[in-house]
Amino acid sequence: MYDAIVVGARCAGASTALLLARRGHRVLVVDRSSIPSDVISTHFLWPHGMSYLNRWGVLDQVKAVTPTYTAIELVNDGIRLTGSVPPELLREYFRDLHGDDSGVVQSYASVRRRVLDQILVEAAAKAGAEVRTGFSVRELIIEDGRVVGVRGRSVDGQTVEERARVVIGADGRNSFVARTLGLPKFDERPRCTFAYWSYFSGFDPGPGQIHRRGRLACAVVPTNFEQNMVLVWGPSDWSREFRADVPGNFQKALDFVSPELGELVRSRGVQEERFYGAAHAIGDAANRMVLRAYARWQETACTDPAAAGAVPRLRHRIEHTQHLRPADVPLLARLGVTASMQPTHCTSDIPLTSRMLAGRDLASYAWRSLLDTGATVAFGSDAPVEDPDPFYGIHAAVTRQQPDGTPPGGVDPHERLDLDAALHGFTAAGAYASYEEHLKGRLRPGMLADFIALPADPYQVEPADLRDLTVALTVVGGVVRWQR
Numbered sequence: 001m002y003d004a005i006v007v008g009a010r011c012a013g014a015s016t017a018l019l020l021a022r023r024g025h026r027v028l029v030v031d032r033s034s035i036p037s038d039v040i041s042t043h044f045l046w047p048h049g050m051s052y053l054n055r056w057g058v059l060d061q062v063k064a065v066t067p068t069y070t071a072i073e074l075v076n077d078g079i080r081l082t083g084s085v086p087p088e089l090l091r092e093y094f095r096d097l098h099g100d101d102s103g104v105v106q107s108y109a110s111v112r113r114r115v116l117d118q119i120l121v122e123a124a125a126k127a128g129a130e131v132r133t134g135f136s137v138r139e140l141i142i143e144d145g146r147v148v149g150v151r152g153r154s155v156d157g158q159t160v161e162e163r164a165r166v167v168i169g170a171d172g173r174n175s176f177v178a179r180t181l182g183l184p185k186f187d188e189r190p191r192c193t194f195a196y197w198s199y200f201s202g203f204d205p206g207p208g209q210i211h212r213r214g215r216l217a218c219a220v221v222p223t224n225f226e227q228n229m230v231l232v233w234g235p236s237d238w239s240r241e242f243r244a245d246v247p248g249n250f251q252k253a254l255d256f257v258s259p260e261l262g263e264l265v266r267s268r269g270v271q272e273e274r275f276y277g278a279a280h281a282i283g284d285a286a287n288r289m290v291l292r293a294y295a296r297w298q299e300t301a302c303t304d305p306a307a308a309g310a311v312p313r314l315r316h317r318i319e320h321t322q323h324l325r326p327a328d329v330p331l332l333a334r335l336g337v338t339a340s341m342q343p344t345h346c347t348s349d350i351p352l353t354s355r356m357l358a359g360r361d362l363a364s365y366a367w368r369s370l371l372d373t374g375a376t377v378a379f380g381s382d383a384p385v386e387d388p389d390p391f392y393g394i395h396a397a398v399t400r401q402q403p404d405g406t407p408p409g410g411v412d413p414h415e416r417l418d419l420d421a422a423l424h425g426f427t428a429a430g431a432y433a434s435y436e437e438h439l440k441g442r443l444r445p446g447m448l449a450d451f452i453a454l455p456a457d458p459y460q461v462e463p464a465d466l467r468d469l470t471v472a473l474t475v476v477g478g479v480v481r482w483q484r
């Protein structure tokens with residue numbers, strides 16, 4: 001029995017858990033997502049937010065990895081203002097709301113949510129709150145008209161029930177807690193703005209800048225990982241048109257609102273993330289169509305002749321990439337497109353492909369060929385279409401055989417992978433595809449300690465037995481989450 005269960009472990013949830021735990025309450029904070037991770041949100045913090053972080057004692061941790069500054073430049077239809085929120089105004093704000101103005105700071109920062117939320121979650125845990133990520137609340141337990149607990153699915157798929165004196169919904173704008181209880185909404189604002197943003201390295205914009213011209217605005221703010229968040233926003237009723245060509249319109253909007261910023265991003269900016277696409281293509285014609293679209297997009301995106309032929313920073317993917325025309329195999333590496341594949345498709349599809357594709361000149365499930373051309377091949381399971389057990393996938397990648405060992409030698413045996421390549425596909429390559437190679441996919445200092453322990457060495461077992469490997473222990477973020 002806890003004093004409080006907090007549903008949602010990000011800005012609102014982790015900080016609530018932190019404050020309650022510091023007051024000596026027994027707190028459980030749960031989140032269905034894994035943290036660190038990003039959310040759909042930009043992450044600009046005004047001095048008010050920074051002051052809260054300071055009051056909670058975590059600002060130094062944020063500042064250690066995030067550029068901060070005390071003045072911001074606002075350019076409104078050509079009128080340039082530089083300054084900060086006056087300290088007296090800030091103090092008044094905190095006195096009015098909290099009765100004291102301790103810890104007020106005048107700084108700004110743009111801290112990635114994968115950084116900020118992690119710092120807050122760790123602070124909550126350090127304060128004594130129990131943190132469970134990968135825990136999805138499915139039901140509120142209501143007795144005598146009161147919420148007395150939650151029922152949900154834990155990271156290992158078990159249904160778990162926990163009880164507390166209070167349950168706090170910090171589960172975001174589509175709050176499950178609020179919906180379940182039919183809580184009234186207040187201070188609702190109509191949707192009025194669309195925004196697109198991305199991350200660029202290659203230039204130093206100085207402190208944050210916000211520009212507005214007419215109904216469009218843009219901003220550039222330095223953020224973590226030596227990158228800058230560049231953001232464009234405008235009225236919702238223009239979003240449909242904007243969406244028709246996001247990269248093109250993004251640059252056009254920058255050029256219109258701030259020609260200097262537009263020039264800086266065009267000439268020096270290296271786009272590190274998004275806007276990326278993930279298309280789903282199985283058949284050879286669909287794969288060719290998607291590859292052509294990516295190639296066309298790249299031609300328009302890479303206007304710098306020096307960049308021609310360079311590996312693009314955007315990590316477009318093709319989900320499945322099952323059947324390719326042989327001539328298209330080298331295209332993925334050339335375009336920097338990740339083949340996101342699911343090895344068990346190869347073996348589950350044998351009855352279908354042997355009947356329908358016999359005699360066709362196709363590179364099907366061409367893992368070895370793709371790797372040989374230098375493409376990134378990231379593996380997954382495609383659950384719930386296939387069983388999520390990664391050992392089934394590893395077995396399929398290494399043997400290309402069905403569980404009963406057929407066909408002998410595997411289907412298209414030249415496309416079989418060795419165990420190293422199969423494990424790489426399921427770990428480091430997946431992390432690369434989701435821009436998380438600095439956090440996941442390998443065991444190295446500074447990365448998340450997400451790993452499993454096996455009762456048998458997979459390099460010592462027969463390939464046919466890889467399917468039967470089991471897990472003895474699961475560690476997520478350095479914490480043992482499951483043990484046989």
Ligand SMILES: Cc1cc2nc3c(=O)[nH]c(=O)nc-3n(C[C@H](O)[C@H](O)[C@H](O)COP(=O)(O)OP(=O)(O)OC[C@H]3O[C@@H](n4cnc5c(N)ncnc54)[C@H](O)[C@@H]3O)c2cc1C
Nearest residue numbers: 008010011012031032033041042043044136137171172176
């Ligand atoms: C496009 C956009 C741009 C924005 N830009 C900024 C900005 O620059 N600066 C700023 O300060 N704010 C910005 N915001 C607002 C900011 O994103 C939100 O105010 C903030 O994320 C709210 O934090 P939260 O902790 O309340 O909720 P969230 O960040 O939404 O976290 C809620 C958590 O609850 C978890 N959850 C939900 N349901 C369940 C369940 N049933 N069981 C378990 N867990 C569950 C989710 O997994 C999630 O991790 C922006 C928002 C948007 C949409």
